[in-house]
Structure formats: structure tokens, C-alpha cells
Amino acid sequence: MTAPTQSATRVPRGTYTADQIHSNANFEVEHAGVSIFRGGFKPIEATLVADDDRLRLEGGVAVESISVGDENIRPHLLSPEFFDAERNPDVRFRSTEITGSDDDLTVTGELSMAGFSLPVEATGRLRGPVPGPGGGEKLALALETVIDRTAFGMNWQMDIPGGGVALGNDVKLIVELELDRE
């Protein structure tokens, strides 16, 4: 087994911040046992710092920015049964280690949400830098992970007549960042 490549070795030193237009933070969760319920947050605040020997990623979204395409479901998600946005207005992530490179990237860190801070590990890809259309340099970072919403205290559930439950516990988080070098 070979040691993972430190991706920092190929990212030019600097601080890279998320371009709002081309960055997304979305989630997917099973609905009714058969389909996928999707939502997302915008804007996304994220910064990737490349030092000589490592990368650090930090970012977050405002819970109030959640969008699920339904004006009745949204306030339920903001309520104490889910995010409790009044007491926990933000979702935050801070990396502890980034290893690998290109299409084989692993990011570990701490996800803070709904009053809980828990370790998570995401995998994905890092591409660039490429010249930006308006000058400067761009990186693209895409990450996915699956969390158990009940570990973050989001225990709401309803039984479906005939069997099964309304909402899955596993939630896929999908973050796609286009990052501009400062």
C-alpha cells in the first residue's frame, strides 16, 4: 500500500475562496423508501488554504438559506425538529486532513450542525488550477459524504401506512466548489 499523495504538493500556495455562482452545497435523502428528496444551501462561504505542506478547507452555509422547493417543508426543516435554525443558524465544516489528489481526494474534518459537531470523511476530486475567464486562477473541488442525520439530533420520522418510513436517516452531502485564488 502506498502512502497517499499530499495534494498540497500540486496546489500553488495561496488562499482560494468560493465563487458563489459556480459553487453548490446540496443534500439528498431517501423519501418514502423509493425516491430522493433534494435540497440545497446558497450562498456558500468556503476557503481553501494551500500551504507548503498541506491544504486546509473551511466553510459554511446559513441554515436560513435552505431551499427545498416547498414553502411548507422549509419551515419544518428550520424548526427544532431538524436544524433548529434559531439556535444554530449555521452549518460549518473545518478540515483536519486532506490527502490524495486529483480524482482520489479524501477530506476529513468536523461538521457542526444543529448543535452537534461530529467527524466526517468526504471523498472527491480536486482539479486545476486553470486560468479564470476574468483573470486569476481557479480550482474546482467536489466532495461527497454520507451522514446519519439522527447523529445530529434530527430524529423526526413518520411511519408510512403499509410499511416503511417517510424519510431516510442517511443523507448524502454534495459540495461542489469553484475557488478563486485571492
Add this chain to the structure above:
Amino acid sequence: MRILAIAGSLRRDSHNARLLRYVAERAPAGVEVEIWDGLRSIPPYDADSDTDLAPAPVADLRRAIASADALLIATPEYNASIPGVLKNAIDWASRPRARTVLQNKPVAVIGASTGSFGAVWAQAELRKVLAHTGARVVDLDLPVAKADDAFDESGALHSAELDLRCADVLAALVDSVEARHQPLAA
């Protein structure tokens, strides 16, 4: 701090109204419990009437909830669940869902029944309904069973245990109000 108290029974000598009066008298310093008696005036929920111009009694209810720091609801139990009139009032208060006055509102549920279980099922159902509306529901109950004999002539609860639990519920409700704008420990 002001707590709006709602009894889920319309009966003149309602045990739940009596329970609320008892709780109101026991409120700690700085906490005022106002008993709301407009339940009878709330019309049956009708989505056709659920417009920006709500029926006057509904508007009054929404204003009363909005201006209170917290809600305390005492429910009887009808057929193992919540009385229709109470559910009806909550359904009105929960609308429109995107800006309901119940969102984040601290609420505690208590209950009295003449049976042996003190309206525990109605209380559990009511907590479920309120949580769904977005309210901040205290995870305690207060089951006053055999309500015909639960109070003395002055309206006080005979049971010292229930009396203590009453204080616990009130304290938890006050805590919930005070914690509203404090971040949860991460």
C-alpha cells in the same frame, strides 16, 4: 416573561382550566401566566377562509400567541387523543405554514382526565402536532389522573408529586424561553 395558557376543554367546570389556574398561581417570580379563553370562538378550519384576512377570532389567537413568550396547553383526552376544538385552534395557528406564530415558540403540554392515565396519550399527540408546526416543545408531561378527586377545595393538587412535576414543567418552559437565542452546545 408572559406565558399564554390554553385549556383544551370548553366545559364550564373543566379540570384542565382548573389545572391551568393552579399552575398560574404557582408561576415563579417574573413569570405571568395569562389564561386565554377564546377557544369556543374559533371557527372550524376551512382552507377557503384561510386567507390573509383571517377570521377575527383566529387573528386574535395568532396575536395572543405571537405576543406571548411561551404557551402552556392543558389538554383533556377524548378517544385517546386531542379534543377536536383544540386541534382546530392549533391548525389555524399553524397557518400560513411559512410564517406561523408557532415557529420556535416554546410550548409545554400538561393534561388532566377523569381516567387513570391523566391524558398521557393526548399529551403525547399534542406534543407531536406542536413539534410539527415548528414549535419548541418541552419534552415533559404532567398527567393528572382521576381529575374529579385530584384537586382540593381551594383548587390545589392533592399530590405532592404532581405539584413538584408542575414546577418542573414550568421551569423547563422558562428555560426554553431563555435558551431561545443561545446556541446549542456544539
